[in-house]
Amino acid sequence: MSAIILISIAVRALALGWAVHLALRFKDRRLWLFVVALAGLALEQVFVGFGGRPSAWLGQVGIRADVLCLTISLILLGSVFCLGRILHEMRARFDQAAHSEARFRDLVEASSDRYWEMDRDLRYVWARESTEKQRAPFVQELIGKTRWEVYEGDPDHDERWRQHRDDLNNRRPFRDLRHPLTGRDGVTRHWSVSGKPVYAADGSFAGYRGTATDITLQVELQEEAEQALRRSEQRLRDFAYAASDWFWETDADLRFTFVSQRTETAARLQAPGMIGKDPGDLDLTETDAGVLKRHLEHLGKHKEIRNFVYSIRQRNGSLRHFRVSGRPLFDEASTFLGYRGVGTDITAEVVAERQRQQAEVRLAKSIEAIPAGFALFDEADRLVICNKEYRGCYEALGVDVRPGIRFDQLVWAAVDNASIGSSQEDAELWARQRLIRRTCPAEGFEFRHNGSRWSEVSDYLLPDGGMITLAYDITDRKLTEEALRVSEQHFRNVVEGSEQGMFIYKGDEFIFANQAYADMLGYTPEEIYALDPPQLAYAPYERERIRQYSDARIRGETAPTSYEVDALRKDGSIITLHHFAKRAEWYGEPVSQVAVVDITDRKRTEEELRESQTKLAKSQQRLLDAIESLNDGFVLHDAEDQMVLSNSKFNDFYELSPELLKHKTLFSDQIRWALANGKLGDARGREEDWLQERISLHRDPKGAFEQRLSDGRWLQVNEIRTKEGGIVGIRTDITRLKQAEEAIRQHEADLAMVQRRSTMGEMAAALAHELNQPLTAVVNYCAGSLRRLEADSMSQDELVEILTTIREQAQRAGDVLRHIGSFVSEGEVSKGLVDINDAIRSVMALLKEELRRNRIEVRLQLSADLPEIHAAEIGIEQVVLNVVKNAIEAMQGVDAAERRLRISTSRRAGGRVMVSVTDSGHGFSATNGETYFEPFVSTKKDGMGMGLAICRSIISALGGRISMRKGRKAGTKVSFLLPSADEAMQDAA
């Protein structure tokens, strides 16, 4: 390979690399065309370099070399063209960027006077003045220097520069840093500089870039404005000075720094003396303390003061008053500088005002002193002033009375708010009339308002067109009038219209008699007056008495004032009157004034009442007698459970102590006493529970129940709630009934016993018969044979025959016994798995009635996890039945409360089952425990002795054991142990 070719390959590779770089750099797809072309050229040169013949190699893969070369050439041509375009576009883009930069700078320059940049050491690197303010030398001086080196700022002392330095050091942007700068030309200019930090692409601090604006003109203008302001202030001061008596200023410590004065006031105020003093130093003792305090507070807080009035006593003793206003002054930094204000002597004003106020107060007081409501209205009928009384009238009606309100507004408000007259229509009518009256004031008129108040109102027209209204509260007067009217009416009613008779009687004639009195006697009043002597109105036997009473009364002596007297009616009948008499004056003369009530009916009624009370008492007594005579105990408790009454039979039962039989004794106390004294047999042993049950049953009766007394008597108690909530208790002695029942029960028990015995006897008789038959035969044969043998009249054959027969009969007897044994023990029933608990429950169900009849308390303690046993269920039941029946019989001699039967089952080792039946009966004698299981041995007087024997044969047949022993306290415990089903099966097998 020649060196030229190598160089050619290298050049082409470099060109290819540069093209790839460009394509990646500018991300222009057209550049890749260029890359492809160069790649083709490079490859071609490589082939050539290695001596290959590209045309032949390409021919092998089916590409014609000439076509390939042409293609590459075309691509190269195209890419060169593209490259040209790309370069052109890039140039345009660079131009655009440069243009943009320039424009930016122009903009910056246009908006500010100077544009600058600093490097990271805060040294100026670039600065440019705007064209029209070219000061190139100045700019050139800046380059390479720091700000401190250029300006006269002292960051160590000047707050502004220190702040600026901090901003720069902390790379904070800053804005509007103002500082003066004296140029070379000796002209001082003012600048406002702003800047912000610049960061390089890698994020590192690159310096500051900012602008500076020449604000010299603005600063100058501002100073001019301030001057103008000061001038204006001076003008203001002058103005204020003219508008008020004096003008003043204080410093920040509120000391007067300036007090202007006018000649007149200066003499009075000694204003110069105030210089250096603060307002607190002034003698303000005459000033209102509250106002002064508020004033000083305002001053302390630098608030504006307005129209502060203070008073100072002059040396000559006269009091003068001043009004002061002022405003706090602040500089730009809001630092308080002091006050500036004006003051005016208002002594004359204050004096006039006070006089006016005093006059008003006097007027108001004098108006208030008027005992009636007083109101003054102006010519437009608006309220000017009124007194409390007047205001009160309306306020009571809910109307707010204030000066300026028109009278008609007051009236309508009153109508709307309150009741005047009897209805809304009335009220409106009243209001209209009231307003009409006001147009032509005449004399006062009365009206009622607010329910019960009365007012009398008068209007007076004043010469100036105003109106004075006076309102008197005449409620008391009205009430008195009303009371008088009512009293008169009452009197009239009493005397004339009432049911009560009334007459006035003087010596020997009627002066006055009312209609009622006349009616009582059947006369007209005129006829009454005509009676002579007046005592004719009374029964002959009463006349003297009446006359004496009357005379005595008129003479002023003591005489009965309330008495009954019989009067004689015109028709001759006698009625009874009640007189209420008193002495009275009649036109100055003493008279007898008598009120009369006809009590004839009342007397009759009283009589009847007395009779009916007697009847009632009798009937009550009859009831009590009836209750007492009851054969039953009777007791009545009221709703509070207090006893109302009881009869002696009741007490016979409980024998309560006398104090417990008193009225209002509580039932609970009675029953507690009876319980405590052991009267109640039922409760024995469980007194507290019994008491609770009994009391709750008494409160809520549930019908009749039986009660046993300790003496053996039985009561049937029937408690019934009455309509009034009380409890009537009836106690009937049912002892005989109970005894009869007991007798019947005993009889039944006897009967059952007899039946059972006859059954047993029957069985035994049958058994005996069955056995006796062969035995009899045997005996007969033997006896007959013996006699024949003795008489020697019997042959050998006969003997053999007879002996054979005898043997047969003996065997027959054995068969009978065997048959009975199997009958008892095995039975004909097949065996199976038996649940003992079920068997016990079946038997108990069978015996339920008998247990109940014998009042036996049964307790079953049946173990829940009993295994089943292998037996004939009927056999097990037979055993349980026999044992329980024995137990029942054994308990018959025991007190009913002590009859307890307990049956328990339990699981024993190896799946065996233990059953125990315990009774509280009379037990058995210790010596014969086992013998009871022998047949025909019994503890019972009438027993056959078969029951336990049968039991034993059944249990033994099952492979179990039965035993009997004494109970722990009394009674008998029969237990039997049954083998497990497995054992039983094995035995059977």
Next chain:
Amino acid sequence: MPPEPTVFVVDDDPAVRQSFKWLVGSIGLKVQTFSCAQDFIRDYDPADSGCLVVDVRMPGMSGIELQEKLANDGISIPIIVVTAYGDVPTAVRAMKRGAVDFIEKPYNDQAMLDRIQLCIERDAKMRHEKEIRREVAWRVERLTPREREVFELIVAGRSNKEVARALNISPKTVEAHRAKVMDKMAVGSLAELVQLSTYLESS
């Protein structure tokens, strides 16, 4: 009248019947057995003397019922009721109704045989008295009314004179009647006459 008394046995048990026949036969008495009460009632002739041995407990008609039936029918054969355990109250009831005797099984053979003997004797005596009574009654029938009156007074112990006064006849007439009575009644002495009269009274 059969000269030989018979022991009648009613029992449902054949072994008992056979053995009883064997026992009673050992003392030479004639035994006739029945398996039930009905058979006995059907076959029995009241003229047959002897005694009846019957068990209380039998199917069908019991011994007690049989005894009641015989009593009602006026058959007076002596009865021995054989009882077993538990039948005592029943047997007592039977005794009160006129049963002759009872014996409890199992019994002593001698006691049983003694009772049978006793009953047979009692039956024989009863039958004998019954015969005499019938004879006396027949003889009394043959007396005239007057002779009957005389007979009764004489038996009551009156003398001839007293009889004559009572009957308002002469003593001689009484004598004649008396002779006739003695003749008709076939007695030789007053004592014999009085003895005969006792059968008459008791009947």
